Amino acid sequence: MARDERGVTPRSEDFSSWYNELVTKAQLVERGPAKGTMVIRPYGYRIWELLQAELDHRIKETGHENAYFPLFIPDSYVKREAEHIDGFSPELAVVTHAGGKELDEPLVVRPTSETVIGEMMARWVSSYRDLPLLLNQWANVVRWELRPRMFLRTTEFLWQEGHTAHADEADAMRETRQMLDVYTEVARDIAAIPVVPGEKTPGERFAGAVRTFSIEGMMGDGKALQAGTSHYMGTNFARAFDIRYSTDAGELELCHTTSWGMSTRMIGGVIMTHGDDKGLVLPPKLAPYQVVIVPIARAGQAEPVLTAVRELAARLKAAGVRTHVDDRPQTPGFKFNEWELRGVPLRLEIGPRDLAAGTALLARRLGDEGKTPVALDAVPEVVVTELERFQRFLLRRAVDFRESRTSTVDSWQEFTEAVATGWASTPHCGRPDCEAEIKAATSATPRCVPVEAPGESGGCVRCGEPSAYGRRVLFGRAY
Amino acid sequence: MARDERGVTPRSEDFSSWYNELVTKAQLVERGPAKGTMVIRPYGYRIWELLQAELDHRIKETGHENAYFPLFIPDSYVKREAEHIDGFSPELAVVTHAGGKELDEPLVVRPTSETVIGEMMARWVSSYRDLPLLLNQWANVVRWELRPRMFLRTTEFLWQEGHTAHADEADAMRETRQMLDVYTEVARDIAAIPVVPGEKTPGERFAGAVRTFSIEGMMGDGKALQAGTSHYMGTNFARAFDIRYSTDAGELELCHTTSWGMSTRMIGGVIMTHGDDKGLVLPPKLAPYQVVIVPIARAGQAEPVLTAVRELAARLKAAGVRTHVDDRPQTPGFKFNEWELRGVPLRLEIGPRDLAAGTALLARRLGDEGKTPVALDAVPEVVVTELERFQRFLLRRAVDFRESRTSTVDSWQEFTEAVATGWASTPHCGRPDCEAEIKAATSATPRCVPVEAPGESGGCVRCGEPSAYGRRVLFGRAY
Incomplete structure (x- = not known):
């Protein structure tokens, strides 16, 4: 593989090598000594600080308060919501010894904080007057990764996780969608990534969620990056942690909860959206x-x-x-x-x-x-x-690229061609085994059902069964 | 114990109960589910954010860059500096299992990051042109606590830790003292705590440091709180992690390193410095x-x-x-x-x-x-x-209180009286066993040798041997 004088494989030759070499050469990040961990160097961390400031400002503007919850979660908490533990148990890191002794109960290093925050919410909420409870934390989380990749999949990463409790579904869904909008805005206006906001199909939902929404960006190789998620949990966590409130009429009801997160993965998204053969291209709003x-x-x-x-x-x-x-x-x-x-x-x-x-x-x-x-x-x-022009230019270029690589397709032949280089917008039956067949044949998965897609019926591009969503689904290969 | 209608024991009756009850009643913090951990609630976290912003600004103004290093440190790294591991091993939390398997090498949850940062500095420094290397990180750290107390001693806490590498002792000592000055300024001008900056005696040094400096504040019960530390490591960590640079003349030399930290403990200091029978009193610059x-x-x-x-x-x-x-x-x-x-x-x-x-x-x-x-x-x-007046008033009141409770003493009788309610400024021989005797008799320990104390000889207040420091030492009971 030829490298130019900068010592980085050109993007046009090998996207994956380009990325892996560039993140180090540009002094953004290095591998940490423990498997899958990363050292974020000052140049990379400054990008994170700039993104943080923009996002934190919007999180506060929408009425949330920052707090901090413990890193260590008792094993029994994580197990209390059945789907949640099924989803996360293969990724957990566990502290078994501390203070020179074996612990009575192992402590899980948080992979996400629904459980510990659920426990605290149950203590803090008693009346409808305490709702909505709107919390956010900036923290590190740990998910054991077998195939780590700097910024995109690392054993430890930095993020914010919002957690809110509401009186009913309508209010919780309003919150879930509001934060999806905030992520869409930050990605578009700050990172110059024209993401598509949409809802995940059941097979791609967060472990324990009733509905999961995400923003999906198209990277320079035509693959998708999920760059932020917003979940409506229904009453699943409220039931597991007993988060109840008394109504104005004095009745006891379960809360409806949400959670939403954006992480250092976004830095990977910036690199893969805008970079070129010569290296990084940073949007002015995130440039150190x-x-x-x-x-x-x-x-x-x-x-x-x-x-x-x-x-x-x-x-x-x-x-x-x-x-x-x-x-x-x-x-x-x-x-x-x-x-x-x-x-x-x-x-x-x-x-x-x-x-x-x-x-x-x-x-x-x-x-x-x-x-x-x-x-x-x-x-x-x-x-x-010129900086304003540059910022606008990057966004426009990314929109043009995404549009040039997204096809509205109704046949399997068109579908396979579309997902070989980008995204396909197509009707789908919604059956998990049909999703699995498509993935096995093409590596493409349903990225989301775009919230702005017009209502449209049609037969599934793979099996011909009727569309399950009443609108087209976006498919693509993904990071 | 009588509590007033607020449900908090008056400070004047029982300082310790007042503190423990107040931190919860004022909605600053709650115990987390895992032993010794804390949940920092929005009102407490906002104080931390305001302090962070002031300190982060000064850290950047003095030329440092923020970065982020991994939470998990291989066991073998922590053991590489002998004094360091002796000091920290009883406090370590250890991950032995991850991704569903037992790890080949256990991972320590960072109690502080000298070792992993030392390893990275060795990769980044090669020439004198790379020096000084001035890094800081905002992070959570874990030290297993047998007798936890919210903000003051918790299993997990938040802090910043600065880590720098220099060409020689003079430059590293300049840095060590500069950051001590920054801490003194933040404590005084932002938290309205009139701390005394000084050097620790050998028995109170950080594990692995050549010289340790601290700022010491007097709390409302006359006890001392160490509210920030700044260490000159000499070449101890540079030797353990092979942090070397080539001089202008082409010779290979060891770097001289420093580290310095301030933590969420400061919030405890604010509470205990300014609070009264009615509850918290927040300095305007840190008031949510x-x-x-x-x-x-x-x-x-x-x-x-x-x-x-x-x-x-x-x-x-x-x-x-x-x-x-x-x-x-x-x-x-x-x-x-x-x-x-x-x-x-x-x-x-x-x-x-x-x-x-x-x-x-x-x-x-x-x-x-x-x-x-x-x-x-x-x-x-x-x-x-009025806010400006209030801020000035709190500082003046705290200075007056500290002065009223600090005695310049030269006899053992005066010493024991002074440290029963506050601090004693006295000559000391510097012998560790004499320090131990004083502690056994009075619970007081040497807080620091104030950097601004005038040169003065004299006999040790306990044993009569000549003063080891050429100036008076501040003794007091401490948190």
């Missing part, structure tokens, strides 16, 4: 550095250039632009390659001739427009405008 | 609600009052004040008690008569000034000023 300034100066000429560069950096920072000055001893060419690899949206070059002309050279990460000279005075204003 | 507005209105008169209250709340929020409107059906008296218990600095009451007069009644949590009518137009300005 939105612009890098490279001084171009030979020994003896450096000082005036560096002074101008620092002054420009200060003005850019004052304009709210995340700016980095690369004054390392390496050559400009080395730096250009490195910042392209690391996905910085804009680059400014300033040398003695630029300085004399009172300009800087502006280069874009997707540089089909070449380099543009910009008057130094105008740089902050131009950069802010 | 800085002002609570209580509408006082009988049925039929409520609407104009509520309209005025909401309009006022909007103006306060626009002025950057964290404002809460308590429009629950309970009586004003119930609400006053509850918000006093929960430590809200300022309360505004508005009833029909206030509305007619164009005023609101302002009450302070430390209400020796009674209630003051404030013109509605002037409320945001007055509130901002």
Whole structure:
């Protein structure tokens, strides 16, 4: 497999190798010493912090409060909801010894926190006046992975998990859909990933949920990435943990609960949606550095250039632009390659001739427009405008790509062709064994029933039985 | 033990019961299901978020970058630094099973991350140009506690841990002291806790450190709380994990490393520094609600009052004040008690008569000034000023209290009297067995050798041997 001078296999040659090499080379992440764990390096963690800030703000705006629940969950709690434990038990990590002794009851390292939060909700809710109870936590969770992949499937990952309790189904469903909308908005407006929000088919539901919704993004290889989920639990967890409230009339009722989560997996989504042969391409809203300034100066000429560069950096920072000055001893060419690899949206070059002309050279990460000279005075204003353009361009490009790789199909032949390179929108019977047959034949699974799909009847693309959902289902291969 | 109508033992009667009852009654925290764990409720977690934001800002301003390292550390890593494992092994929680199987090598749940970060630093540092390497992470850590106490000693807690690598001792010591200064500033200016920064005696050092510094706050019962630590590790961890760099001259040298941490323990410090018989007293900079507005209105008169209250709340929020409107059906008296218990600095009451007069009644949590009518137009300005006054007042009161309970002593008799109710500043020989004798006789331990103490010789207050530190040592009983 040929690698270019950056040491990363081109995306166009081998998507999987490109991804695995790039996440390390771009200094986003490294394997941790324990199997399947990851070390998120500062450049990768900063992307997470920027995403967190945007999501946390929206979670608070919609009335939720952050809290923190314990990492360790008694084994007996996890077992209390039957479908939940069936879904999670193969993935659990278990603490059996602590404080130098064997524990009486093993402790599970949380794979998700429905159970411990359910136990606490039961203590906190007594009357209808306590509802809705709207909680969120930012935390690490652990799910043992046999085939780990950085950001996408790791033994430990970071996420937020929202957990809410409501008086009835209508209110809980409103919440479930509201948070699906929040995820859709964050993916689209911040990560520039035009995800499709929809409902999971029964076979793809969260363990213990009555209804599961997800956002699905199309990656650069045409596969789908589930980038956030929102679940309506019905009264399953309320029954298992006795979360009840007294109504205005004094009757005791079970709560209806929800949960919803978005994780560091999103970073993988950003990489696989926007990256190219040269490396990462970061949307400006998530770029640790939105612009890098490279001084171009030979020994003896450096000082005036560096002074101008620092002054420009200060003005850019004052304009709210995340700016980095690369004054390392390496050559400009080395730096250009490195910042392209690391996905910085804009680059400014300033040398003695630029300085004399009172300009800087502006280069874009997707540089089909070449380099543009910009008057130094105008740089902050131009950069802010160019960053907005870049953000919009990435989203539009991703929408175009997704549309070009999504086919509305009604025959099995068309279906197999569509899911070989992208997604198929098709009627489906909803039978689990038909889903299984399709997966065995094509590796494609039902990603979701898009919430915005128009009502439409039809025969299942595989077996011809009537459509179970009254609208088309999106199928694709998935991460 | 008498409890007042709030259901909390008065602080003046029993400090320990007061604390344990208050943290729950004020809805800060609850015991988690696994032994020694805590559930941090939204009101407590918001205090942590506010403290985090202040500290994170300063950590970044001083050039550090956030990253994230794995929760699970292979057993063999933790054992690589001899003193480190001796110090931590009784407190470790160990994962022995995962993914349905027994693991080949047990995984330790991090009690602190020197070892796994040391391993990564060794990969990332090769030349003097890579130094200093300045990292921080926000994370949960686990240390098995036999006698847990909410916020102060829990099996799992939240903290930040900074880890840095430097070319030489001078640079590493500069870092160690810089972060001690940052902690001192955050404690003083944000939490209104006038901590004493100083160096730990050898017996109180972190496991594996060459020098340990801490900040020590005096709690309302005269005991000390160690509220942050900053360690110079020398080359101990660099040697254990092979963190080496090549100098400008091409020679291979060991790095000098540091680590430093501040945790959710600080919340306990805030409670025990400022609280009183009526409950919590929160410094405005850490108060989830800085002002609570209580509408006082009988049925039929409520609407104009509520309209005025909401309009006022909007103006306060626009002025950057964290404002809460308590429009629950309970009586004003119930609400006053509850918000006093929960430590809200300022309360505004508005009833029909206030509305007619164009005023609101302002009450302070430390209400020796009674209630003051404030013109509605002037409320945001007055509130901002009063919050600043309140913050300054808490710090001054805590300084006065600490000074009143700290004695400069040179005789054993004076020493025992001083540490019965507070701190003693005294010469000490530095011998571990003398420290042990003092502890056995009085429960007091050397808290620190204050960095700002003037040079002074003298004989040990216990054994008469010459002072080991050339300055007085602060002794006290401690949490």
